[in-house]
Amino acid sequence: MTSHDVVARVRRLAGTRKVGHAGTLDPMATGLLLIGVEGSTRLLHHLVGLDKEYLATIRLGWGTTTDDAEGEALPAASADLVAGLGREAVLARMAELTGTIDQVPSSVSAVKVDGKRAYRRVRDGEAVDLPARTVTVSVFEAGAQRAGDGWLDLDVRVACSSGTYVRALARDLGAGLGVGGHLTALRRTRIGAFDVAEAGGLEGFDVAAARLAPAAAARRVLPAIGVDEDGVRDLRHGKRIAAPPGAGTIAAGDPIAAVGPGDVLVAVVERRGPQLKVVTGFPAEEGA
Incomplete structure (x- = not known):
């Protein structure tokens, strides 16, 4: 699906x-x-934009046109070369792909090129050359591995910033080891605090x-402040209100959940000096 x-x-x-x-x-x-x-x-x-966590399986031995199992296979490495891959060499290359890195997204991806998705350009027969982007891979951890004739499957856990392509990690791991690689399974296990x-x-x-109440969902990802009835009325009319003392510790421009009496989400706001400005408003019937 x-x-x-x-x-x-x-x-x-x-x-x-x-x-x-x-x-x-x-x-x-x-x-x-x-x-x-x-x-x-x-x-x-x-x-x-929340960070994500995944469980995945990377097959080393050959790459594909899509960097996953749905693409056409590229030329395979020799079976002897794959069989000679040591665990330490794999872990060392994974360590190089951990931290803040420059990653070229998979060509068959949702990245837009001149207003058109990259995968649509590829399917239309166009050549797509995407620029590298800076992403953060906070965890790239190896689990079980299984070997066959000309291939090595490696189970991994990846925690990363939004915009990171696990398929590209599989591709780059295989390329760095000189054998090619692609993704055969991917399961997203976490998005932020969900x-x-x-x-x-x-x-x-x-x-x-x-269903989670909007205020409960917002608290998972945003700092929250309480507002009284006067503040609720003003925010619902798009007016700015005075920032409560607790809001001073939140950086200007960062989103904040403004929650009114009855645990109703009134708005997502941001601090502008001593005031709070509405970024996203929630009508009364929707904020509850």
Whole structure:
């Protein structure tokens, strides 16, 4: 299933078309997808940039045109070369791909090139040369490995900044070892403070029972402040309000969840000097 397929299913289950998601999963991938329903779709913008964690399997021995198992195979390395890969050499190359690195996204990706997705250009027969981007791979950890004739499968755990391509890590690991590599399995296990262990399976999914209140969801990812009834009224009218003392420790321009009486999300705001300015407002019926 694609992420769009999941959204379509949730629309039917929730009985509304106002459904969105906070970050696409490749069709071959499984795991966590954050869904916004009704007013909470307004929060999705603030969830897209959260760090992610994945479990994946990398096959060393050859690369593919898409850097994963769905692409066409590129020329394979010799079986002897693959068989000679030592664990220490693999770990050393993984260490080089850990930390703040410059990564070239996979050509078959959602990166836009002159307003058009890279994967669409590739499918249209165009050559795509994407520039490297700076990403952070905080964890690139090796687990179990399995070997066969001409291939070595390596289970890995990756924690990374938004915009990191695990497929590209597989490609670059294989290239650095001189044998080629591609991704054969990918499961997203965490997005920010949201863990896949909390998620429900889509079959028979109870949307009403699974929904988080907007204020609860916002607190997972943003600092929160309380506002009184006067502040609620002013923010809902788009007015600026005086920042409470606790807001002074939050950097100017950083998003803040403004929560009113009854644990109602009133707005996402940002500090502008001594005042708070609305970035995203939530009407009364949606903030609850």
